[in-house]
Amino acid sequence: MSMNRRDFLKVSAGTSGSLMLSLSLPGCSGVQTGFQPDTGEWKPDAWLELTRDDEIFFTLARVEMGQGTYTGLTTLIAEELEVAPEAITPKFAPAAPEYRNPLYKLQLTGGSTSVATSWEPLRVAGASARQMLVMAAARVWRVEAADCSVHDGHVVHPNGIDSMRFGELVELASNEVIRGDVRLKPRSEWKYIGMRGGRLDAEAKSTGTAEYGIDIELPGMLYAVVTRAPRFGGRARSFNAEEVRVMPGVVDVIEIERGVAVVADKYWRARKAQAKLSVEWDFSEALALSTTEVFETYRKAADEDPGESERSEGDFDEAVKSAPTVLEAEYAQPYLAHATLEPMNATAWYREDSLEIWAPTQAPDLGQIAAARATDLSPDDVTINTTFLGGGFGRRLTQDFIEEAAAVSYRTGKPVKVIWSREEDTRHDLYRPAMLHRMRASLSGGELTGWHHQVVGPQILDWYVRNAAPAQYPWAPKFMYDSLGSMGLMLEGVATPKDMSAIEGAVDYPYAVSNIEIRHTHTDPGVPITWWRSVGFSHNGFAVETFMDELAHEAGEDPYQFRRRLLASEPRHLEVLDRAARLADWDQPVPKGRGRGIALFRSFGTFVAQVVEAGIEDGAIRVHRVSAAVDCGQVVNPRIVEDQIEGGILFGLTAALYGEITLQDGEVQQSNFHDYRLMRHFERPDVTVDIVDSEAAPTGVGEPGVPPVIPALGNALFALTGERQRSLPLKARG
């Protein structure tokens, strides 16, 4: 593949987001590129920095939260630059237009998009720098650039003997201009892409030296803890500030937008003082509902409103009329917390007309907006320093933790670190929405003739647009933020992408059925929600693939073969399905006391099929074995793909076995890992991952491991017990 310089410039402009407009406005200046004589650094573009001392820095614009961008994206640059990935030092990107995710026009890490969106731009960046270094060396040697080669950080003379270090060439290279094509290496010449390379962050993370948000330390830093309303939407009416202020170490007790902050010289002193804090809450606008009412609301909405048609093929009603068998089922799935192991936290330092933030965030530019809201500053005055993230899973796309830290630093004028307790993190999360699915299907002579899927529940854009719309228009004055937010909603599908969060995985139903109707009944009970690893696919996967299993059994056919027949024209689906079945010995009898279930789901462009083998032992579900096959296009690092798929499987199993956030009179009932359980070592099944060797464009792997495992487990339990469970989490019954 080749790409000329003009295309490259277009790619760069593309990554800088929506806005040609914003680029020409003050305050949106991008990253300085070129050669800096005083420091001896050459920045050929927004990502790379090469020094006279042969150091190579790579600005990583997609945060590292475990999914492997630190290694994977560095590998793309390294491959084209002809250096080992270990020779490159990744740095976390500041908030800047150049680093926006081209799919979202915001600097987001999410949606399993990092490799897919970086695949070309980063390789082109590496190749361009390499070519400029070669051109510079050729000019020095008075030889043809095409006759030079590059090896391990050196440009090699056509004589094969002489060479020059990159460091010797950076200044000269900065003057070179590429005309015509930038040649990307063909697959046959790859040294790092597709290989089982080590993780570049493994050493720092095995020695305790990796710096997470919670580890930030500033001179004179204070610690703050925030007491938030126990019911969403509650506000502090009054509190005993004087009593708390005299506690040892307490500096201040202040009301902020999101609650009451106790600020102290030490974390533990802030916590002890917080225990003495007594807040009288105004619940007049607060949520009062319980989870049972959420599902009653959904059922009522589903009865009254068939919802927006999102896909319609053939005539489902006709299919039902002529079919001897019509199956109906309703699936209910609960709210889920993210439970990142590093609790929410952020550190802020307000100084007169600037604010600096250190935070584990998935969206630095949204962090700027959140911080600006909490202070008298504009987003351009806010610098965001991103750290390693102790888990993200979508939680850190919402910037409430930055907003709190900014507010407390603004009010105290001191550097402040806000740390949430585990209980606060669980109770003040934004959740994977509870969802209801109503399914209907018609069977005629064992053939599936009609498929009707009604998705009932909220969509996430409604909760997110508040900060996202202003971040896309950073020149907008703050008073416009709210109207931009509502405008963003109004223009959904026109100026902003259509919100697929409720229906993704439902509308792309892959099976060959003549009559298909997919609808979304949009209803929002007001419980805060956000993205959660695999988002809409997480609940649509359970509904679609459980119902497919029900239909297979109704049709009296093997669930694997039933799916197989309906995927005849979907070769990539079929391939992973066949591989997973083979890996799981589907044609062999299941060991005694176990059931086997299969499921297949495509999400974020990646195809994953899984077979689960499970039993019920000592009154608990025991998952023994999971066999997974994945097609994610071209693989950058197979080891990381395996890790992500296995991690997704354990994440999905945790949800299937234990995951449930409940509300009682508006209060979240769970608090810590005793009542919001995560899968532990002893519960781990044996997981095998088979990766399809593919040259297709790479797609994501952070999330696609999650969706199929939940229905695959449910289907295995049905095979074992004969009882179908249609709500999550699954119970050890039968």
Added chain:
Amino acid sequence: MALSLTVNGEQRSLEVEGDTPLLWVIRDELGLKGTKFGCGAGLCGACTVHLDGQPVRSCSTPVELAAGGEVTTIEGLGDRERLHALQEAWIEHGVPQCGYCQSGQIMSAAHLLATNASPSREDIVAAMTGNLCRCGTYSRIVAAVESVANAMPSEPKEGA
């Protein structure tokens, strides 16, 4: 209260409230940030350190109970020249994903190997089960621990 601790071989004198969890003393008074806060209730193991050779959850160990004791954290696990064999194995096996729980995982594994040089798979799982990993790195953890256990010279068996 005034108290002293030996942390990673170094004697440290502190003036701190006695009920402060050892975790926050290690992190904020001594500046050793490798030990992590996860739950504050001894449920996740991210804060695991060794106190007098025993693994403890530092988030729920008041520092006064550790007074005069010997504490080892992830920073003190290897010696000055070399990483601990488990840390080497963690890197070799590419165990960490987000990495936040891994200091605690390694400290639990280190105690296991210090007391049982050739643990079975069941021993490893039992010893590690108090350490949560949200990313799902358990299988790599087991493989890494087994690689070190198999490489360690085992005690000569009786009659051998």
